[in-house]
Each structure stands twice: as structure tokens, then as C-alpha cells.
Amino acid sequence: MSNPNDALGSSVDRSFLAVLPISDGVVTIRAMSDADAEAYATGTTDALVRQFAHLPLTEYTPQIVRDMIQGVIADGLRDGTLAVLTISDASSNSFLGSLVIFDVKPDDAEVGYWVAPEHRGRKVSGRALTLAVEMARKLGLRKLRARTVQENPASERVLLNAGFEQVGDARPEIVPSGKTEMSVNYLVEV
Template sequence: MLPSLLTERLTLRALRLGDLSALVAACRDPEIVRWCVSIPLGYTEQDALDFISYSHDAALAEAEFIWAIDASGVFAGVVSLFDVSRSSAEVGFWLAPDSRGQGFMAEALGAVTGFALDPLGLGLDRLVWTALQGNSSSEKVARKVGFEGFRTLPEGTPGRPGFDGVALMQTARQAELTRQRWAEVSFPG
């Protein structure tokens, strides 16, 4: 089950059918398509319906947690925990164009991080952030939340499939945030 998370300005909640048109519009944004290689090209309403359905099934299985970022009733984006294990998960996130530049993503990612690392939440030991090299906005958010150890992955990461259907390898950046580090940045002193 996906818990709703509240911040000062945002509600992080399950995706719902009312998000359909905003989800389709956002997933057609050139910046989201550029940096989020898992989002299909030419995103359709059926893609959005499938994603909404998947998000509910994945949360029930506790395999992936996908929150809609709701800014006073406006769908602003998505933040997720995926590749969830007993001790770690990877974070993923994106914002709709009209919601950028307002600090929403750091606020949303901070809430998800707190839930993930809190022993009363998921109780994970570590989170991993990975993004294609050059995605400076994503890296800036990760740094602001407290991720550290930023490095370029020598082996790269799969990108979009080429004309032959094989995923092109792209250079990626990665960092992590441990429960101990989160406690230090959340409660400095």
C-alpha cells in the first residue's frame, strides 16, 4: 500500500485517473523524454493508463513506490523508489514543465527519502540516485537532499534502443544517501 506523504506545500499520493491528461502532457515534454529513457516515445493515454495501473500493482507488491506530486490540486510530477530490496532502493523523479523552478522536487524527494530511510517507514539503509550524465537539474536536486559520492559510471547505462532495437549505452552519474548521512543532513548539529 502506498502511503500519502505531506510536506509544507505538497501532497505525495498515488497516481489516479484524474492525472491522465496531465501525465500524458508531461511525458511528451522534450526534457522529460530526453532524460527519462524509460518513458516511451510518443507517450499515449494507454501508456498513462498502463503506468497508473502498474503503479498501484507495484505498490501492493512493495516492489516499487510511485507517488504523484500534487501541488495544491495540480499534478506536478512523479517521484519513485524502485529496485527496492530489504536494505536499499533507487530514486527516480521528474517534474512537469510548469512546476519546475519552485523547489518542488527537492521537497518531494526529501519526503520520500525520509519515508524510505526511517525505521518506521521502509527502514532502508541506503538510497541510490542515477541519471544520465548532463542532467544537471537532477544532480542538483540529489545534492540538495544530501546524496554524496557523486561519480561517473565507467560502464554507462542503457539508453533508448537504437534502430536495431539494442539499447545504446550512455554515460551516467551516480550517488548515494545512507540512513546515517540522512540523519546528519536532516538534523545537523
């Protein structure tokens, strides 16, 4: 079946908000709210998040996060170019981690994620990735891409468990933070 967005040749009309929230009953992926700002900012201070999540800023305060929610994050959701989302506990709605869909192209997009250290060990990111695949399907995408740096076994495990396959060998690439890292590429058909 042809993808109606192919004709547009761009990422317009990717209605993230139309497919959110999405939940498996344990975790939910939803738009960020101001109530997430504190937990998001705290999560970004974790050493593994700093090392592997390649966030664009070196420091996030709750106020910076609130400004982003009103600004760049709202813009991205509206124009279909960027979705910075919260992975929340489906029961309490509290913040567990972050999932980002970016570099949206007509057929595919890249996904990134992190889980706050106190919520790790319960396969939260695996559940979130499965929901991201469902989201991508609903958005009319055909593939989701992901990247890890070479020495990130937890993320590698999570991606393989979620059905992603490694594409090629590790190679130096510019990551979203702007640095160059030895990256491993992954792909899943949605």
C-alpha cells in the same frame, strides 16, 4: 537495529501504501489517480523528460497511463517492488510531476523523478526527494540511490541539495529505458 526484511532477502512487505500520502505542506507524494493521466502523458512529451527521465515507453497517452495505473503500477505498489507516484500540489492536489522508487532491494532502492515544465523553478523535486528519503526511512530502507546522466546539472544540483553524495566517477550504464548512458551515481543514507 536489524531490518525485519533482511531475513526475507527480498523486497516483499514493503508497504508503499502504508506510508502514503506523505507531505511537507507544499508538495505531497501520493499514489497516482486517473485524474493525473492527462498531465502525466503531457509531461512525458517534454524534451528534458524524454532526454533524462529514461521512461520505459517512448510514448504515453492518457489511456496508456490509466491502464498502467490499474495494471503495472497497482501491482508494484501492492507487492512492494515498484512505486510510480505523483508529486502533487499539497493545496490543490493537482499533478506537478512524477517520482518513482524502483529496483527495491532489502536495504536500498533507486529513486527517479521529473517535474512538468510549467511547474519547474520552485524546487518541487527537492521537496519531493526529501519526502522520498522520509518514505524510505519509514519503509525500513537504509539508503536511497539515484543516477543522473553526466550532463544534467539541474538534477545534480537537486540531488546534492537533498543530501545525496556522488559515488565514484561517471561510467557507462544501462538506464531504465534500456539505453546505455554515461551515468553518475548518488547515494544518501536515510
